[in-house]
Amino acid sequence: MRRLELLPDVTLESLASLVAAVDAAENVDIPWHGQIRIHFLRNFAIEPVEPYLKYYLLRKDLEPNISFGGYDSMEQEILDPDSLLNSNPPDIIVLSLLIECFDRNSTVSDWTADRALARLNSLVNNLIASTSSVILLNTMLPPVDLMLTGNLSAHRSSEREKINDRLVGLTKEKPARVVLSDWNHHLSMMSTVEAIDSRFWKLSQAPFKRDFLNLYAQDIAELAYEMGTPTKKCLILDCDNTLWGGVIGEDGRDGIHLHPTELPGKYFHLFQQSILSLHERGIMIALCSKNNEQDVWDVIGSHPNCPLKKDHLVAWRINWENKATNIASIAEELNIGLDSMVFVDDSPQECALVQELLPEVMTIQRPANLAKMVGVLTAGRLFDSPTSSNEDRFRTQMYQQEAQRKDERNKFDNLTVYLKSLSTETTIVRVRDEGLVRVAQLTQKTNQFNLTTRRYSEAEIRKFVDSPDATVFSMSVADRYGDMGVTGVMIARRKGSSAVIDTFLLSCRVLGRQLEFAFIDQCMRQIENEWRIDSWETEYIPTRKNSQVSDFWDRVGFERKKVKSETQYYSAGKFSRPDEYLNIMNVHVE
Amino acid sequence: MSQIFDIDPSSIVAESSPQTIERWDSLKHMQLIMALEDEFGIRFSDDDIPELTSFKLIEDAINASEPD
Numbered sequence: 015m016r017r018l019e020l021l022p023d024v025t026l027e028s029l030a031s032l033v034a035a036v037d038a039a040e041n042v043d044i045p046w047h048g049q050i051r052i053h054f055l056r057n058f059a060i061e062p063v064e065p066y067l068k069y070y071l072l073r074k075d076l077e078p079n080i081s082f083g084g085y086d087s088m089e090q091e092i093l094d095p096d097s098l099l100n101s102n103p104p105d106i107i108v109l110s111l112l113i114e115c116f117d118r119n120s121t122v123s124d125w126t127a128d129r130a131l132a133r134l135n136s137l138v139n140n141l142i143a144s145t146s147s148v149i150l151l152n153t154m155l156p157p158v159d160l161m162l163t164g165n166l167s168a169h170r171s172s173e174r175e176k177i178n179d180r181l182v183g184l185t186k187e188k189p190a191r192v193v194l195s196d197w198n199h200h201l202s203m204m205s206t207v208e209a210i211d212s213r214f215w216k217l218s219q220a221p222f223k224r225d226f227l228n229l230y231a232q233d234i235a236e237l238a239y240e241m242g243t244p245t246k247k248c249l250i251l252d253c254d255n256t257l258w259g260g261v262i263g264e265d266g267r268d269g270i271h272l273h274p275t276e277l278p279g280k281y282f283h284l285f286q287q288s289i290l291s292l293h294e295r296g297i298m299i300a301l302c303s304k305n306n307e308q309d310v311w312d313v314i315g316s317h318p319n320c321p322l323k324k325d326h327l328v329a330w331r332i333n334w335e336n337k338a339t340n341i342a343s344i345a346e347e348l349n350i351g352l353d354s355m356v357f358v359d360d361s362p363q364e365c366a367l368v369q370e371l372l373p374e375v376m377t378i379q380r381p382a383n384l385a386k387m388v389g390v391l392t393a394g395r396l397f398d399s400p401t402s403s404n405e406d407r408f409r410t411q412m413y414q415q416e417a418q419r420k421d422e423r424n425k426f427d428n429l430t431v432y433l434k435s436l437s438t439e440t441t442i443v444r445v446r447d448e449g450l451v452r453v454a455q456l457t458q459k460t461n462q463f464n465l466t467t468r469r470y471s472e473a474e475i476r477k478f479v480d481s482p483d484a485t486v487f488s489m490s491v492a493d494r495y496g497d498m499g500v501t502g503v504m505i506a507r508r509k510g511s512s513a514v515i516d517t518f519l520l521s522c523r524v525l526g527r528q529l530e531f532a533f534i535d536q537c538m539r540q541i542e543n544e545w546r547i548d549s550w551e552t553e554y555i556p557t558r559k560n561s562q563v564s565d566f567w568d569r570v571g572f573e574r575k576k577v578k579s580e581t582q583y584y585s586a587g588k589f590s591r592p593d594e595y596l597n598i599m600n601v602h603v604e
Numbered sequence: 605m606s607q608i609f610d611i612d613p614s615s616i617v618a619e620s621s622p623q624t625i626e627r628w629d630s631l632k633h634m635q636l637i638m639a640l641e642d643e644f645g646i647r648f649s650d651d652d653i654p655e656l657t658s659f660k661l662i663e664d665a666i667n668a669s670e671p672d
């Protein structure tokens with residue numbers, strides 16, 4: 015059975031059957047032809063493409079290793095030495111971007127593309143310089159909301175085209191490193207409602223439907239196919255009618271065809287020379303022939319017109335045994351994987367046998383037309399090593415090693431410089447009527463940076479707001495790329511001369527920028543002043559999603575008092591907190 | 605539900621919800637809705653989708669709806 019059989023076309027038609035089939039194909043006990051590691055850097059929810067992508071990869075027996083980076087934190091991920099991107103370098107980086115999240119002014123009527131262009135150039139060049147992955151970019155679509163309302167303008171379209179033109183330019187400048195997925199073309203293949211689901215766009219910032227995701231997945235998979243097939247290291251050759259015309263055991267040394275100029279011997283001579291050029295490139299050459307050993311050595315090493323010599327060979331199995339067993343034995347002797355071997359034989363029966371018993375080996379039947387035989391080993395990029403056909407990537411690997419030798423402090427400095435360049439403005443506001451709805455919504459939706467994960471309705475937030483013994487703060491963030499609106503919530507209750515932090519959360523879009531420290535610090539100062547309290551209490555309630563904040567209170571300066579039923583309880587007195595965050599942002603408190 | 609959340613169908617009960625099924629997060633919720641729409645040929649509205657937070661609620665909604 016083959017994986018392909020577990021994934022017929024029809025499984026694409028229903029999501030449940032796709033998810034189930036992909037799951038089965040991933041876990042079935044069939045050998046892989048290779049592995050492909052793909053990491054998405056993105057500013058919206060593109061996770062729904064995963065089952066479609068896996069479908070195409072699995073059909074080619076490529077083991078998928080797929081991960082998704084944080085929301086809208088592409089630059090930080092590149093700079094952070096501990097990010098998933100850097101600690102587990104991918105073969106392919108898929109940069110999935112929507113223009114409205116990349117430049118929040120792109121929905122405005124007089125938007126110009128220069129900001130976004132500069133950011134994109136910098137981002138892509140950064141990726142090229144600091145990774146050795148191939149980068150897949152997408153052309154920019156119009157903002158989704160505007161597509162849904164049909165509110166497209168010629169001016170914005172032409173600005174957007176500047177970005178897309180630049181993307182095409184990048185693929186021409188760096189063909190080995192940058193590849194483009196034409197989303198505009200994909201979109202043109204269907205109506206807007208077929209491509210975009212307005213409900214999921216609103217609810218989860220995941221706009222794309224099946225037909226669009228399917229096309230995108232195909233683009234990514236095609237790139238993976240090119241890259242995922244492991245380099246072949248060893249060529250195993252049959253002898254009779256492959257290295258020479260005729261059968262040595264029957265025709266004898268003078269009866270076989272092998273000659274530099276006469277036909278048909280010339281084709282076999284040329285074929286042997288192409289084998290020698292592979293040998294020169296470091297490919298291992300081996301023989302697997304059903305013959306008496308001595309007959310073979312009568313040609314190799316003894317025949318005047320035989321370019322191939324015993325010295326060129328790393329192993330041979332010349333006997334009357336089953337070829338699959340022999341090939342497996344060679345693999346073991348050389349200590350290489352079956353999937354790095356290529357086997358060439360003229361006999362359809364031998365090829366079928368090896369293909370059936372050793373599917374990981376690439377079996378090539380020698381073409382019947384001798385003239386075609388010569389090119390069979392060099393066509394396609396069968397024996398290309400990743401570096402020899404990609405000068406750029408090789409140079410980049412050197413650069414990357416160089417960069418890794420620089421000390422950590424350098425990377426931190428770069429991060430600070432980057433964060434400063436964002437020109438972050440953060441506004442911390444005591445919530446009254448305005449913003450109440452958004453605050454409630456954030457308590458319901460935020461999972462990762464959420465210390466206590468308490469879900470509140472509007473009515474419940476209003477109760478906090480109206481109570482003299484409770485207070486609600488919200489944080490809004492804007493930077494050079496636009497306004498992100500309310501992205502943080504803090505709720506505190508008075509308890510005698512203490513204040514209890516009931517809720518503290520941040521939207522994942524604003525992580526990695528020290529905003530959490532700015533927010534907690536400013537809120538605590540405000541409350542200490544107003545309520546004249548002298549101590550604090552709070553908790554960290556672990557969930558499956560919020561493990562990244564398990565040490566947040568410790569880092570802010572709280573003392574862990576006890577742990578009960580997995581909840582960590584903290585307290586702190588009045589104290590001054592560090593405010594280095596002021597170096598990289600402006601804070602307003604209202 | 606068993607396929608989207610990768611769990612044993614026998615473990616799903618009327619009260620099964622995001623609180624009781626670990627994998628049921630907002631993205632999986634979206635996949636679940638899409639899968640249900642495929643399966644039953646129906647379409648939930650914007651307002652319905654966030655409310656479908658238990659097996660029972662989903663069952664009721666499907667029974668109440670008409671096919672596309």
